[in-house]
Amino acid sequence: MSEKNTSLAFDALVVGGGIAGGEAALNLATNGFKVLVVEKDLSVGGKMIHLSKVFPTLDCSACITTPKVSEISRHPLITIFTETEVKGIVKNGENDFDAKVVRKPRYVIAEDCTGCQLCEEACPVNVPDQYQYGLVGRKAAYIPFSIASPRVAAIDIENCTLCGACERACPTKCIDFTQKPVEYSVKVRTVVVATGFNLFDPVNIPRYGFGEYKNVITSMQMERQLAPTRPFHTILRPGDGKMPDKIAYVLCTGSRDASVGNPICSQICCMYSIKQAQLLMGALPMADITIYYINIRSFGKGFEEFYEQAKGMGVNFVKGKIGKITENAKGNLILRYEDINENILKEAEHDMVVLSVGVLPNTESEKLFVDKSLQLDEYNFVKQPEQLVSPAKTSIKGVFVAGTASGPMDIPDSILSAGSASSEAISYLNNK
């Protein structure tokens, strides 16, 4: 099955299949436009599909994302390319863009896969599961996660030993190791950039001990532990499997910190930490939860009430800046911090620490265009030259930005931003 070039034509190219990209695609398709969604991961749904619940309503995240993703996947005017990357977009003129996209091999014939997981069962390999943030293993032949869309197996070719066990187990013979990357030439009339954000890697703050102390975890790792499809059977310390009863949150890890190159507020960390604290109090009723913060930014609808609710439930809030985290012989963590209210240095012992990591720009969006410059702002998010009047417009006419590609924001704001981007794109398409 040799490499082939395929020419395709759509009204709109949406780069990124997260909640913003999906919403923008759905709006465009509902208005009669043909849309191609390009997603680099094995599933659409972005980061939201991996969350436990959302703030401040504590609605189940998967219960919101799954029907939306299903609607996007089933829409007759939307084509989704997963495991696909944009190699370059050229603007020839108004309503005229040429994009090169490369679809990587999944080594599975998607149309024939029933998602039965027999290949997964047969595969003898175990590697860290990236969708569980390395807390548990997965097979080399695997369904990315239970609510993945498409729910189709994939082969992790780098870790596969080509033993053939998956092929022998597959009842539909859909495993295909002959697959090769396929390059597509796509003609589109408008582009929506919905490339999302990256999470701050706390290894870049060595004094917090992430990576060295196993009981220091990130907020996404805790998010997974709180989700119904969690990596463990309950909340456990990764260091020794103890059920923790004294958990600390360190807010602003990699946000509002010029020393790590990210001086701005990530806008979501305070609230997702408060959400997790409330969920932890439900999961571990005897646990003490302490949130170390500089300022609590509860600026959105229902946020302040959500914060007050957490205090009412017994979450302990300490206005303190963490200087250093060390580990004692029991695997507990000693937090040395400045108590900002009392202006003195203090120490506190916790048996688990969650670093509330911040939002960083996905600078890949800058590389999407070959002949034009998609300008970034001073913090490397996609620049919005007309932020107040047309927030979805970018430095390239006919290219619009949706969601966190333009800056940190929460889920409702991402969806609003996607609505704005799709409206601008529809207006552009109608004014040819």
Added chain:
Amino acid sequence: MEPEKGKTAKFLKEQQAVSPAAIENLKQFTRIKKSIVDALKEEELTISQLSEKLAMPKTDVLYYLMSLLKYGIVEKGEIDDMDEYFTYKIKKVNE
């Protein structure tokens, strides 16, 4: 020549070598899986007890044990009196 459907792994293996790191990882997992299963066949154990018995860091025991739990090979047992540590055992399969 087109490879036979259902036998394409063999075809790719003839075209490209399997990474030595992937083979080493498989060997390591197979060895650790066997040692954990053998230890749990004797008795229910906590992660600390398994760590001591297998001379393996607790964090590694947790990672492999939770993977085996996910794959349906082991299951959790009881929690201790202090509500801190669970024991783990081989999963019983209903014939």
